Amino acid sequence: TTSFLRIDLGEFRLRWEQHTEFVAWTFMRPMRADELLTLSQGAPQPAATLAPSAWRQDLPGQCLTQVDLWAVPRAEVDGAAVVRQIFDASTVTGSTVISNSCDLHTDMQMRGDGSIRMLVLVGESAPGKVSPRRLGRLVQRLLDIETYRMAALMGLPAARESGAWLAEGEAELAALAQAVRQAAREDEAELLDSLTRLAAELEGRYAATHTRFSASAAYFNLVEQRLADIAETRILGMQSLHDFMQRRLAPAMATCSSAEQRQAALSQRIERVSGLLRTRVEVEQQQSSRELLATMNRRQDLQLKLQSTVEGLSVAAISYYVLGLLGYLAKGAQKLGWPFTPEATIAVAVPVVVLVVWWSLRSVHHSIVGRDDNP
Incomplete structure (x- = not known):
């Protein structure tokens, strides 16, 4: 894609350059001798006006800035009169540029047509003579200053x-x-x-x-x-x-x-x-x-205490059922020749069964508590 174009259209030259956010159009034309003579009486016609107005109005986008810039020989004009005429009664900046070779004036004020004006009085005699190439670079930098100023704003x-x-x-x-x-x-x-x-x-x-x-x-x-x-x-x-x-x-x-x-x-x-x-x-x-967690621990402790409280009842209940089974076994054994009666057998077995059941429940209890204490 082309981002730069320069065309000579006879009456004026056109320079087009595409930037990231905007497009720059530059219209250039040489100033006629009669315009130099009457420069102190009025600003010359800008080069952009030579392009068809309908074409300029149809250009896409909005105008960010418009600069009318004149570069004229310093020795051929009355600089003070030209400055007064071009900038009216505005407060004008004034400086010499590129090693005091040129005078630069502008008021940076937007006019009714949306343009600002710049005037460069060019030195043409030694040692301040300016070559066309150097003047072109100066003009481009001045246009860049205004363009980038408005883009920054x-x-x-x-x-x-x-x-x-x-x-x-x-x-x-x-x-x-x-x-x-x-x-x-x-x-x-x-x-x-x-x-x-x-x-x-x-x-x-x-x-x-x-x-x-x-x-x-x-x-x-x-x-x-x-x-x-x-x-x-x-x-x-x-x-x-x-x-x-x-x-x-x-x-x-x-x-x-x-x-x-x-x-x-x-x-x-x-x-x-x-x-x-x-x-x-x-x-x-x-x-x-x-x-x-503290609440859960308290509940667990309560459950263990309750479990310890009813442990005696658990021993009695389990022992009762175990002794009942043992009674059935003793009755059968008596018929097979067991010398003791079922009642005597159960009586002798009661302390043994109770002790074994108690010891078993106690072992299970300590085993559970030990696992909780050592996760």
Whole structure:
């Protein structure tokens, strides 16, 4: 896909360049001799007006910025008169650029047609003579400065909107943090839900603005690079273009940077408060678990005590049934020649059976208790 195009259309030349977020159209034409003579009486016709108006209106997208720039020989015009005529009564910046070879003037004010104006008075005599190639690079850098300035400012509306929301979010988080300190156990779920909702809303805003803020910072860096490239020297009594950017653009970029930093800081604070609340909930859950285990242990002890209480009854009952079976066995044995009566046999067996049953139950009891004590 083509991202750069340059065409000579006779009356003017067209330069088209595609960037990541925008497209730059540059219209260029040479200035006629009669226009130089009358330059102090009015601004010459911009090159873009030579293109059909219907075609210009049909260009896709919205206009980010429009620059009317004139580069004229410094020796052939009355510089002060031209500056007054082109910029009216506006406050004009003034500086020499590229080793004092050219004078740069602009007021950075948007006019009724949406354009701003720049004037470059070009040195044509030694030692300040400027080659066409060097002048072309200067013009391109000046156009880049304005283009990237406006692109950087695209993040300002988002920063202002985020600033208003962040003020509310910070106040809400402060209230939630205070509520966490005083909350009862039954309020913790609602507080955690509020923190989760606030975190989700912040994450959504961060995702929506992070790319814009990062792009604005990148464009601002490009503006500063281009300003360094043109090597400005301020004309005495006038503000330089770099000074203008520091007074107008730098605060806007600081607003974007501040909004991004506040988003990151708020996210970290939400995470800390959420972590504190989760820790509190976990501690309370552990306490509840310990209380439940203690209750279960008490119940088990009670069951063992109850079991010990009825152990005597269990011994008697089991012994009774065992002796009953032994009585049937003694009756059968008597018929087979057993010398003792069933009653005598049972009487002799009673202490033995009771002792064996008691010892067996006791062994089982100690075995169960031993397994519980040594899991």
